[in-house]
Amino acid sequence: MESGGKLDGARAEMRAGAGDIWPVMVAAFPIGLLFGALCTGKGLSVAEAGLMSLLVFAGGAQFAAVELWTWPVPVAALVFSTALINARHVLMGASLASKLARFPLWARLIGFHFLTDEAWALAERRAMWRPVTPSYWFPLALLLPVGWVGGTVLGAWLGSFMGDPQRFGADFAFTALFIGLVAGFWNGRITAVTVAASGAASALTYLAAGPPWHVAAGAAAGIAAAYVAAPAEEGA
Amino acid sequence: MSVEPATLAAIAAMAAVTYLTRIGGFFIAGRLALRGRAKAAFDAIPPAVLVAVIAPSALATGWPETVAALITAAVATRLPLLATIAVGVVSVVVLRALA
Numbered sequence: 227m228e229s230g231g232k233l234d235g236a237r238a239e240m241r242a243g244a245g246d247i248w249p250v251m252v253a254a255f256p257i258g259l260l261f262g263a264l265c266t267g268k269g270l271s272v273a274e275a276g277l278m279s280l281l282v283f284a285g286g287a288q289f290a291a292v293e294l295w296t297w298p299v300p301v302a303a304l305v306f307s308t309a310l311i312n313a314r315h316v317l318m319g320a321s322l323a324s325k326l327a328r329f330p331l332w333a334r335l336i337g338f339h340f341l342t343d344e345a346w347a348l349a350e351r352r353a354m355w356r357p358v359t360p361s362y363w364f365p366l367a368l369l370l371p372v373g374w375v376g377g378t379v380l381g382a383w384l385g386s387f388m389g390d391p392q393r394f395g396a397d398f399a400f401t402a403l404f405i406g407l408v409a410g411f412w413n414g415r416i417t418a419v420t421v422a423a424s425g426a427a428s429a430l431t432y433l434a435a436g437p438p439w440h441v442a443a444g445a446a447a448g449i450a451a452a453y454v455a456a457p458a459e460e461g462a
Numbered sequence: 463m464s465v466e467p468a469t470l471a472a473i474a475a476m477a478a479v480t481y482l483t484r485i486g487g488f489f490i491a492g493r494l495a496l497r498g499r500a501k502a503a504f505d506a507i508p509p510a511v512l513v514a515v516i517a518p519s520a521l522a523t524g525w526p527e528t529v530a531a532l533i534t535a536a537v538a539t540r541l542p543l544l545a546t547i548a549v550g551v552v553s554v555v556v557l558r559a560l561a
Contacts, residue, residue: 253544274465277473282476298468299466299471301471313507314504315487339481398554405534408509412539413505420513421513448511452506453506458498
C-alpha cells in the first residue's frame with residue numbers, strides 16, 4: 227500500500243502539472259504558427275524552423291533571431307541577441323533551484339532545457355505551498371513544446387504557400403507580439419524609462435549604422451537607463 | 463526539408479547559449495543577491511532587448527507602422543497576447559491602405 231500511495235501521489239503531481247500548463251500549450255500553438263510563417267518568409271526551411279523551436283525553445287529570442295536573420299547568416303549577432311534576451315533565465319533558475327524536491331542531477335540537466343517564462347511562473351506559484359517534484363515538472367515541461375514546435379512546423383509549411391507575408395500585415399505581427407511581451411514585463415516608471423531609452427537608441431543606431439548594431443545599442447541604453455532611474459541601494 | 467550547414471550552426475549556437483542561461487541559475491543559486499540598481503538593471507534586460515529589436519520597424523519605417531505600434535501599445539496591457547497581435551496587424555493593414 228505504501229508504494230501504491232506513493233504512485234498515486236506521483237500521478238496526482240503529473241495531473242497537476244498537465245492541468246496547469248495546457249492553456250499555455252494551446253496559446254503557444256498559434257504563436258508557433260506565426261513564428262513558422264515568418265521563418266519561411268526569411269527563407270528558412272520547415273526543418274530548420276522546427277529544429278530552432280525544438281532546440282532553442284525560447285519564443286522571444288527566436289522572434290528576435292528571425293527578425294535579424296539575413297543571408298549569409300549573422301551567427302555572432304544571433305548568438306548575442308539570444309544571450310541577452312535569455313539572460314533572465316539565470317535569475318529564474320537560481321530562484322527555482324531551491325524549491326525543487328527529489329530532483330537528481332540528470333533531472334535538473336534535462337528538465338531545465340524546458341525552462342520558460344510560463345513554466346517557471348507556474349512552478350513558482352506551486353512552490354508557494356509545496357515543493358516542485360519531477361512528476362509535476364516534466365508534464366509541465368514536455369507539453370509546452372508540443373504546442374510550440376507543432377505550431378512552428380505547420381506554420382512554416384503553410385507559410386510556403388502564402389507568398390509575401392507583408393500583404394497580410396504579417397511582417398508587423400512580431401512587432402505587435404513584442405509590444406505585448408513588453409507589457410507583460412511592465413513594472414512602472416523604470417520600465418517606461420527603459421523602453422524610451424532603448425527605442426530611441428535603437429532607432430537612431432539603425433538609421434546611422436544599420437543592423438545588427440541597433441540591438442546592442444538599444445539594449446545597452448535601456449539597461450543603463452534602468453540603472454540610473456532606480457533608487458540607489460542604502461548602505462551599499 | 464533541407465538544413466543548411468550555416469543555419470544549423472547558428473541554431474546550434476543559439477541553443478547552446480540558451481541552455482547555458484537555463485542551467486546557469488543552479489550554479490549561482492544562493493550566491494547571487496542582486497539589489498537596488500543592479501537588480502533594476504537586470505530586470506530591465508527583457509524589455510530593453512525586445513524594444514531594441516523592434517524599434518526600427520516601429521519607429522523608422524513609416525508613419526503607418528509608428529501609429530500602429532502606438533495603437534498596439536495602448537491595448538497591450540488590457541488584451542491577451544493574441545488579441546494584441548491581431549489589433550496590431552489589422553491596424554497596420556488599414557493604415558498602409560490609407561497611406
